Amino acid sequence: MTESETVTLGHLVDSGFCVLKNNLREPLSKMQRSQMKEGPLYPYYGAANAIDEINDYKFEGFHLLVAEDGTVTSNGIAPMLQLVDGKFWVSNHAHVLQCASKWQTRLLYYLLCNVDINPYITGAVQPKLNKKNLLSILIRLPSSNIEQRAIAGILSALDDKIDLLHRQNETLEALAQTLFRQWFIEEAEDDWKEVALGDIVKVSIGRTPPRKEKHWFSTDRNDVKWISIKDMGDSGVFIFNTNEYLKREAILNFNIPIIPKNTVILSFKMTVGRVGITTEEMVSNEAIAHFTFEENTPICKEYLYFFLKDFRYELLGSTSSIVTSINSKIIRDMNILVPPNKVMLDFQESVGCFFAKIKHNQTQIETLKELRDTLLPKLMSGEVRVRL
Secondary structure, three states, X not given: OOOEXXXXXXXXXXXXXXXXXXXXXXXXOHHHHHOOOOOOOEEEEOOOOEEEEEOOOOEEOOEEEEEOEOOOEOOOOOEOEEEEOOEEEEOOOEEEEEEOOHHHHHHHHHHHHOOOOHHHOEXXXXXXXXXXXHHOOEEEEEOOHHHHHHHHHHHHHHHHHHHHHHHHHHHHHHHHHHHHHHHHHHOOOOOOEEEEHHHHEEXXXXXXXXXXXXXXXXXXXXXXXXEOHHHHHHOOOEEOOOOEEEOHHHHHHOOOOOEOOOOEEEEOOOOXXXXXXXXXXXXXXXXXXXXXXXXXXXXXXXXXXXXXXXXXXXXXXOOOOHHHHOOHHHHHHOEEEEOOHHHHHHHHHHHHHHXXXXXXXXXXXXXXXXXXXXXXXXXXXOOOOOOO
């Protein structure tokens, strides 16, 4: 078994393994950030992601951010973590840690991925991981520096491969989207007709059982995947996983529409304009629309995907807030250009290989993530040893 010791994060800071750099954080209002847009721009990080870009930075190099408040967990258990590199600014919503070397910062990231953060969180309404509780987090650390480096190397190699596949998919999607814009925006013919989207596809909306009735919800993979807007943000083109599931009894009891496999879906409330394609039968909440094709639907799913990705949803709003003004009727009434059948078939043939490769890459990503998440606790506990 791997020799290891259980220590607090505070011990790692005191021993010099890592440095807590919260003193360099500085929150900026939206107004302040709007006045910092000239010249080179750098990411401005919040609790869970980069929320803006500004023309100044407080940090440089490879760092680990740990969410302090707001979204403090990534999956309901582990802390919300961000590995960031380069020059950037951090608000007061994330703790900032840096180790002496890049591999040690990565190791700390993996160590924290293996922690249940819930006992350290305070605040019922606004969850918070304060500095005192952050430093009290217990971490199981392999004693051998050589083994620490080897574990970080193995897990980093998996993450690097995942990152490469993500970047390949971004390139493939961008290529397909370029063809869409060229064929159907730049070279669109005047005699192509426009129709209401609801006239050529069936538009349905998801549902949410009463949140107070927790027995309808599940984290059991044997239940039905229930898509949220966050899930769409976490996915690529294709939706493989969800954070929550619904019991089949809930689907029947509340008459929740089943989304067929290979269905294009759209978020149209709260965060508007996220688009994805299902990979199996799923369900969703009421902020997501589903577009089911009929036998005589004159467009292909790839075309609809990019139409929804490119659509200017701000033009649909009749109130000051686009978040509250879009509803399912407006979605059904959206005008969509219908090219001739041959043009549509040629486009589908041209981009089909891109979508197939993207889906293949996403399948590989899911396999690598599962391998990484399975290895992580076993490497930390010594159940799986690293050959040195």
